[in-house]
Amino acid sequence: MNAPSSSQDLHPTTGARFVFDREPESEPEQAPRYLVTIYLPGTQRWSGQLTWVDGRASLAPTAPGVAAPDSEPWPWALAEALKLARVLHRDPKQHMVRWRG
Numbered sequence: 001m002n003a004p005s006s007s008q009d010l011h012p013t014t015g016a017r018f019v020f021d022r023e024p025e026s027e028p029e030q031a032p033r034y035l036v037t038i039y040l041p042g043t044q045r046w047s048g049q050l051t052w053v054d055g056r057a058s059l060a061p062t063a064p065g066v067a068a069p070d071s072e073p074w075p076w077a078l079a080e081a082l083k084l085a086r087v088l089h090r091d092p093k094q095h096m097v098r099w100r101g
Contacts, residue, residue, distance in 0.1 A: 010039055011040065011042060011043065011045075012039065012040070012041055012101070013041055015041075015099060015100050015101020016038055016039060016080065016100055016101055017039040017097065017098070018081055018084055018097065018098045018099075019036070019037045019038075019095075019096075020035070020036055020050065020084070020088060020093075020095065020096040020097075021034060021035045021094070021095055022034050022092065022093065022094045022095070031051070032052075032092045033049060033050065034049065034050040034085075035048075035049060035062070036049065036050050036059065038068075038081060040073060040074075046061070046068045047061070047062045047063070048060055048062050050085055050088070052085075052089060055089075057082050057085035057089065059078060059082065059085075076101075080100050084098055084100075
């Protein structure tokens with residue numbers, strides 16, 4: 001019999017797991033916005049919002065003043081999230097999960 005899953009299963013042992021959830025849009029012509037959660041090994045996690053301004057992707061923390069640390073692997077993880085944003089910009093989805101690293 002399998003053991004029940006836990007929140008620890010959501011965190012990778014290496015690399016990162018990226019979860020994008022589309023926010024409801026107020027107007028159809030607006031660029032989609034996404035809530036983003038990045039899971040790193042252990043219990044490290046970052047949550048933010050992905051938006052596009054003039055066709056350029058931007059990530060901002062959902063809690064004001066809670067930016068991701070400047071030390072690795074955070075710069076890599078945020079850069080990977082911006083790369084994945086290109087996929088959502090071309091083909092918007094309601095939900096997308098990707099593992100990297």
